[in-house]
Amino acid sequence: VAGLGLLAGTAVVESAADGALFLAAGIVLSLLGLILAAPALVGLVVRVLGVLLLRVFGPVGRLAERNALRNPRRTGATAAALMIGLALVSGLSVVGSSMVASATDEIDASVGADFMLSPSNFGPVLPDVSAAVEEVRADGDAVASVTEYRVLSATATTPDGTVVDRQLAAAQPSMLEDLRVSTVAGDLAQVYEEPGGGLALDEDEAATLGLGVGDEVRVDFAGDSGPAALTVRAITEKSALEGGVWTVSLDTARAHLGPEALPLPSLLFVTAREGRAEEARVALEAALEPYPQMELRDQYELKEQIREQIGQLLNMVYGLLALAIVVAVLGVVNTLALAVVERTREIGLLRAIGLSRRQLRRMIRLESVVIALFGALLGVGLGLAWGAASHRLMALEGMRVLEIPWPVITVVFAGAALVGLVAAVAPAFRAGRMNILTAIGTE
Known part of the structure; x- marks a missing residue:
């Protein structure tokens, strides 16, 4: 609450220098707060995701939902690593898109010349x-x-x-x-x-x-x-x-x-x-x-240059954030692998009463996907809050257009689902190969 309050405080500051302190403190506190609150949010968010995505898979989907709800602390901690990376990606995407949109709008409104000529060096x-x-x-x-x-x-x-x-x-x-x-x-x-x-x-x-x-x-x-x-x-x-x-x-x-x-x-x-x-x-x-060495640009080319420059900067940052996503994938893999080991006897009993190998693997994949989407929802929501607060300070410097990059946000959610599927491959394969009698006899 303190972090979100500081982010909201950027709307009332009169200079970007003063607002920078609100923004920095708000980002740190909101991130820590959401990491701590994630286990408490698991019940609500996972149930909503279950209604929207998992119920269509019948009993297997319900089992996946309940498995994700079984240990909220572990689910929240697993999703937190993914949440941090996606929050940074979403926040920076909002900042970059708003910078490009503001510059484009400023060029359309202000530049009356047909061409700009400047040295490339x-x-x-x-x-x-x-x-x-x-x-x-x-x-x-x-x-x-x-x-x-x-x-x-x-x-x-x-x-x-x-x-x-x-x-x-x-x-x-x-x-x-x-x-x-x-x-x-x-x-x-x-x-x-x-x-x-x-x-x-x-x-x-x-x-x-x-x-x-x-x-x-x-x-x-x-x-x-x-x-x-x-x-x-x-x-x-x-x-x-x-x-x-x-x-x-x-x-x-x-x-x-x-x-x-x-x-x-x-x-x-x-x-x-x-x-x-x-x-x-x-x-x-x-x-x-x-x-x-001289570069001649019209207004369209000037806009494209700005878009490319900001895009190159964002691509470098996204490359670094990809490492955080890799760590998040490993976290999901470890969580699912541990869950499979802990539920060995349970898996054997489910197989004994008729759950097929295919359904078992699907259950684990769906559990992984819902954990990843839980982290994506928290990360994107937090990133949008960071981006909106950052834009408020940018507006004080003349960049007044706020643009939400919906294609990027869509890709983030699709990527999170893919991360869940990839992370579940090894644990699902291991669970599917279990001997039923050996699994039932495991204590």
């Missing part, structure tokens, strides 16, 4: 590349605009004397269309278009530093012209694409840094004219042939 865009792209825009009619996105570091001093180090994003006025950002207060266009510019920052940063539209911030660009007095012109919504980055115009950055000290672009946004995106892509790819 995460370096800057070299001047020759910028010149080649600009030449495509100047020589043809397919490209409407090219925006250079630069990131520079600066030190800011707020009106109350607070000094903070921040990254500043600098771009041309066309950035207003290339990356659409919703404003909470002020006008972002003033940052890019008015002489003298100013700066914009997101609502969380503004609240933390106590800044509002009209406040003056002293910004040290580390250039020759000394600190600049910039006025806050806009407060923007929190964005997953530009979280924590302040915005200034390229003219403002150039005026205080000078052309030589201005950093190279890290990204180029390219917008094609209406209905000529394919023509623009062909021209850009031809111009970029001498620069194989």
Whole structure:
């Protein structure tokens, strides 16, 4: 209860840093609590599974259900190992799917440019590349605009004397269309278009530093012209694409840094004219042939890149969690093997009154499956709670879409049933080979 209460507490925190403590403590306590409570839940959950799955197998299914209920502590402990692995898989799947869905939603809502151009080695865009792209825009009619996105570091001093180090994003006025950002207060266009510019920052940063539209911030660009007095012109919504980055115009950055000290672009946004995106892509790819390190992506390809990156990370984690699943399988095998040894005389009596070898093996397999599904239900339920609490903290960082990966959840349950079947192979085979008279005579 304490663990679930802490997980629910993530819904009321105002910052991800504060919520991280609630999340970490909630995960640990809810996991320990469910492990301790598992034996008490065996009666309820196994009976429900018995009604849904086992009763169709007649007396054999009822025997399997009662065998699983016979020792709740052992059943709960056996299922706990599987529960831990599946809880982690389910929780991480919710986090990964929500990250992909949030990024996709953010791209659809915010990115107005048709193409994004960046180096594959995460370096800057070299001047020759910028010149080649600009030449495509100047020589043809397919490209409407090219925006250079630069990131520079600066030190800011707020009106109350607070000094903070921040990254500043600098771009041309066309950035207003290339990356659409919703404003909470002020006008972002003033940052890019008015002489003298100013700066914009997101609502969380503004609240933390106590800044509002009209406040003056002293910004040290580390250039020759000394600190600049910039006025806050806009407060923007929190964005997953530009979280924590302040915005200034390229003219403002150039005026205080000078052309030589201005950093190279890290990204180029390219917008094609209406209905000529394919023509623009062909021209850009031809111009970029001498620069194989450059990657040209449209919005769909950008989404796929994000999906692949998160997928690769999750696959690495799933590989490690597979070891936990192997341990869980061994636990189920050991439990069933011990049960077969303990029930040797009982098995002999059942065989003597007409239970066939096939029915005996089926009974043990069904018992194994119901134990595995019991662990899967607890694990998936706990993992969904972890994932939902984690998403609440992600939403505070701009990733607002919660997505439950139902295909993964379905595979988890199917995999749990398969784990139960595989784990029962050896114990069921051993039970089926018992000599009836020898088994009856066993004490």
